Amino acid sequence: MRLATVRHGDGTRAAVGDDAGWVLLEETDAQRLFSAPDWRERADEALRDPARSAVEEGAFATPVPRPAKIFCCGLNYRDHIVETGRPVPEFPTLFAKFADTLTGPFDEIIVHDTDRVDWEAELAVVIGAEVHRADREQASAAILGYAVANDVSMRDWQQRTLQWLQGKAFDATNPLGPWLVTADEIEPKDGLRITCAVNGVIMQDGDTAELVFDAADLVAYVSQITVLRPGDIVLTGTPGGVALGMDDPRWLRDGDVVTTAVDGIGELRNTIRFE
């Protein structure tokens, strides 16, 4: 099943969907929908009727608009870590984002006061149930589904100090979506191709089977530190191929189109705009 937040009239609506299309529900967004205990029955019921709506790309908003916590993991693709000569880490490198960083899957990304804008294709894990000090099995059970994200980073700000946050916290620079695919339908551990292309040229081409800490590992680890609740997000890190890793970095420019895809989920497409 897919869950989306769709712009509709002056506001947004939750939508459930499958390969055939979408059914709009009453809730204002997918997070409000899946935070209700009986959401799955309601969603199943909605999909029982074969009628579907088409939704234009530009109508998709970020499916989860109000995560209280976004944890991001750095240095998490084994092949990329080995290729850079680093040891495989014992612990996940974690940093935070705030909900305001999120933007829609096909929205323009407007940046300012930076000239080192970089891409980071990521698999996003969305929490569906409260989870605290969990083991892998409990953590896995708390995962509602997966989405595609791009942790677009202002490397000049990121590298001003040792802590990465300031390069990662710009408002409306991190597209998420285009929708969630529920965890019963895909298993990133089995390997999903993850790519990022700039103006159609593939820059990152990874496989989620290469994650050092997979979705359940990360949720279990974070849950030792803090409780996670429905709508919280864990970004699982990015494979090799970012501009930062190039000898002569090809930073993003005004008008560049960044396409971020995870097989089995979908594709984001965002145009970069410099203010």
Added chain:
Amino acid sequence: MRLATVRHGDGTRAAVGDDAGWVLLEETDAQRLFSAPDWRERADEALRDPARSAVEEGAFATPVPRPAKIFCCGLNYRDHIVETGRPVPEFPTLFAKFADTLTGPFDEIIVHDTDRVDWEAELAVVIGAEVHRADREQASAAILGYAVANDVSMRDWQQRTLQWLQGKAFDATNPLGPWLVTADEIEPKDGLRITCAVNGVIMQDGDTAELVFDAADLVAYVSQITVLRPGDIVLTGTPGGVALGMDDPRWLRDGDVVTTAVDGIGELRNTIRFE
């Protein structure tokens, strides 16, 4: 004027106060109070009546229960930076916390899975108005007031990777309070003594005049990155004297009492408990 959140019956209430005592208002907490446009008139009105209530220490909850964003600044006391031989930084080192890290000013701090618990006395800045891409003057105008905080840190977790977040994100480990003092009453730039004592022995003894980036600097800087709104918090960093800086660190132990004070605001007193 002081603003507090006070435990009352099964819930909490906002309170306004002065040297004479407290007046409880209808709102469930101070954040809800000061997020209303007419809050100051209502608070002034409440204080016009000379009747005051006494509030027991244990009744104070964290004055701001739901900040959407907590920005923390590291390496920000000039005397301490110079003493460690580092250059004075050009940019603030920023990391994040989530609202769940906060706890009351006199609550026990319960820790687990760590044996390197450290103290960090901090001046907390509370935002009272939306502020975005502001200069120093605009940033200053958006500051509602100040509180005392202790960014209690699990150094073992903090030092597992390059990013500090995981040592700083444990639930209910960061006391805040005991109340806010509004910005019209104190000016940290002029110098407020900030101390942290463990079992009565002073370990940190700094002065907010030594901040490299003062409250207005930090709010202005963060506001270039992301919008700040009423209730958001900026922790301004800690002076020298933390356990981490000792040759033979004296980590916190079960039963230790940590007293954190900023002159002109008040004092937190928290007992450490190991699970």
